[in-house]
Amino acid sequence: MILKRSVLKDALQGVGEFKDDRLFIIPLLSAISDKNLGNASVDLRLGRWFLTLQQSSRTQLDFFEPKKNQEKSLGRNDFIRFDSYYVLHPGRFVLGSTLEWIRMPTSCAGSIVGKSSLGRHGLIIETAPVVHPAFSGSLTLELANVGEVPIALRPGMEIAQLQVMRAEGEGQDTGRFKGYRRPTLGSVSTDPIQQRLIKGRYSPLTKSST
Amino acid sequence: MTLRYSRQKIEAALQLLAEFEGASFPHTDSTKAVEELKALLKETSKQIGANAASVLTTQTEMEATTLISEILELLGVISNSANVRNSFEIHGPVHDLISRLLGDERAKFIVSFEWNYIPYTYPQTHPCLPSFVIIGLPASEASNALVLPVIGHELGHSLWRSGKFKSQFEAEINRSIIASIKGSYKSQYEAIFRRFGISADRCDEYQNIGTWSDAAEYAFSQVEEIFSDFTGLFIFGGSYLDSFEYLLSPALSPERTPDYPPVSLRAEHLRNYANKIGVAVESDFHSRFENQTNPFRSDSNDQLQMDLADEASSALVSSIADHVFNTCRGRGILPPSGDETNAILEMFLLGVPAEQTAGFGAILNAGWSAFKNASFMPKNNDADRIAAINELVLKSIEVFEIERMTKRDPKAKRT
Structure with missing residues (x-):
């Protein structure tokens, strides 16, 4: 169930059911103009850090292999001033982050959606839109220009919307101190099932399932 | 022959500066520094031309070599100021602090690092860049927000020279x-x-x-x-x-x-x-x-x-x-308040940056308080704890700057 404006306010102010488990959006610049706090979402802005994937001598990215220092070797960080911009050329991809640091309550999850007005001009935002309960940090945004002309990405611009919904039941939450202010590549964790599939008949699973 | 050599040395330095002009610096003060150095070098080049047939030539040539030497040293610092190891978020708040401390609205500021363990400064009296305060942190600590308070010592050197x-x-x-x-x-x-x-x-x-x-x-x-x-x-x-x-x-x-x-x-x-x-x-x-x-x-x-x-x-x-x-x-600068530090620490213990702070001194104090607080990431090693504190401190400093830039009224209703 998506939280609408009145309950979103409670979550942001830490009242009622959110008294001990607040939703933090810092800085909440929508306080300057209430228009940002839509009926069932909060507008988010683009931060100043960008992570550009670089050309590399690596022959491939194989997510099955353990990755160490992948971000250091593959990405280049750029810091863009508020009075400047990052040019995203057609066909190119860059990671950005939200200007806002978000901490979800443990009782809620979020969904991030690109601004449709930007999408219509070819700027595609976010393809992994789920924000898990208790997530803390600036959200990494996957930005791609599928249009025909370069797009100036200006830090501070409204770029996405966050919808918040209730999360029920028990589960392990994301650590509260794992957040970053800059975009991150993250790492793909090794999947034991996939490992067994690759190892085929030599895997313990296969041996025990005759 | 020496005159010819001097001209070539200046030309080589100007070519180097031209490369820097095309560089992308995170803050405009670094760009302005390059422009000022270029103007200085061009002026020297003119003087050499004007004095070509006079007894002043040797003196001017020696001055030109000294200038190139100083410029190269400064360019090393300016170049490092673009490295992402630096805490770029501090630039605005420190710049504002410098203006108030030195009573100089036009003061410019570059934070960088050097391959030297001892933090250093070029106070606001460097003959090549007289309006600049340049501060360098040890390269190994440039991305550690917890060492940022040593900037205060380096600013003290500029204050010492700015007054009587x-x-x-x-x-x-x-x-x-x-x-x-x-x-x-x-x-x-x-x-x-x-x-x-x-x-x-x-x-x-x-x-x-x-x-x-x-x-x-x-x-x-x-x-x-x-x-x-x-x-x-x-x-x-x-x-x-x-x-x-x-x-x-x-x-x-x-x-x-x-x-x-x-x-x-x-x-x-x-x-x-x-x-x-x-x-x-x-x-x-x-x-x-x-x-x-x-x-x-x-x-x-x-x-x-x-x-x-x-x-x-x-x-x-x-x-x-x-x-x-x-x-x-x-000059309106006060030590960070203990109450504000504690309020920010509470936010850090929740894993979120601070908002509506009165100054970034309290943010840095809260960072150290978190580091010393046994309940902050108790199962992690110091490197992980400092990494997490870095994120919280630098984001808080950025939020502090954004709130000032957008002139947010702290008493205004939030939602």
Whole structure:
């Protein structure tokens, strides 16, 4: 169930059911103009850090292999001033982050959606839109220009919307101190099932399932 | 031939500067610095052209070489200022602090790092970039937000040069040394002066013969260091003490240098005067620093000069503190409040950055408080804890700047 404006306010102010488990959006610049706090979402802005994937001598990215220092070797960080911009050329991809640091309550999850007005001009935002309960940090945004002309990405611009919904039941939450202010590549964790599939008949699973 | 060489050397330096002009710097002050250096070099080039047939040519050529040398040193720092190891988020708030501290709206600021462990500064008096305050942190610590309070010490050097402090203390140092020579060091100086046929009572007339000019120079440097320590202490409070300890304890070397008070004595001064401005400090703070050995033989004239300098600078500690604290207060700068630090710490313990803070000094204090707080990431090692604190501190500083830029009314309703 998506939280609408009145309950979103409670979550942001830490009242009622959110008294001990607040939703933090810092800085909440929508306080300057209430228009940002839509009926069932909060507008988010683009931060100043960008992570550009670089050309590399690596022959491939194989997510099955353990990755160490992948971000250091593959990405280049750029810091863009508020009075400047990052040019995203057609066909190119860059990671950005939200200007806002978000901490979800443990009782809620979020969904991030690109601004449709930007999408219509070819700027595609976010393809992994789920924000898990208790997530803390600036959200990494996957930005791609599928249009025909370069797009100036200006830090501070409204770029996405966050919808918040209730999360029920028990589960392990994301650590509260794992957040970053800059975009991150993250790492793909090794999947034991996939490992067994690759190892085929030599895997313990296969041996025990005759 | 040398004129031809000089022209070529200037041309090569201008080509290098042109490459820098096309570089992307995170803050405009670095770009402005490159522009000013280029203008300076072009002016020198013109002078060489104008003086080509005059006796001034050699002088101008030598000046040009010196200028190129200085510019190269500065370009190294400016180049490093674009490296993402730096904490770019601090630029705006520190720039604002510099303007208030120095009373100079036009002051420019570059934060960078150097391949040197000791933090350094080019105070706002560098002949090539007179309006710039340039601060460099050790490369290995450039991305550690917890060492940022040492910037306060480096700003102290600019404050020292910006006012009348230098001339005021010069006179006080001389008076203090003369008083020591006529007092506790009279017997040693009578022996020295006897060689010149002069009474020790007349030593103030004979500084130029070198009998105590070294002591005056040492004392002058020591006073500037104490002045800069107190500036850092006043601006950043307890976090200055923490970063001072982190970087300098137990000591940078077993042996002291005469230009600095021994590090344990600097720590003792900080402990004593922290209490006076309401900054909490452990009573044994200074004992975490090594008693450095003296560099000179105990019976040498060098040792005598250093002893005189130590006595003179120690006698002025109270006066230095008054000057620094009153100047900062007069310019609207106050030490971070304990209540605000605690409020920010509560946010950090929740894993979120602070908002609506009054200054970034309290943010840095809260960062150190989190580091010392056993309940902050208790199962993680220090490297992970510092990495998490970095994110919280630097995001909080960015939020602080954004809130000021958007002129948010802290009393306004949030939603």
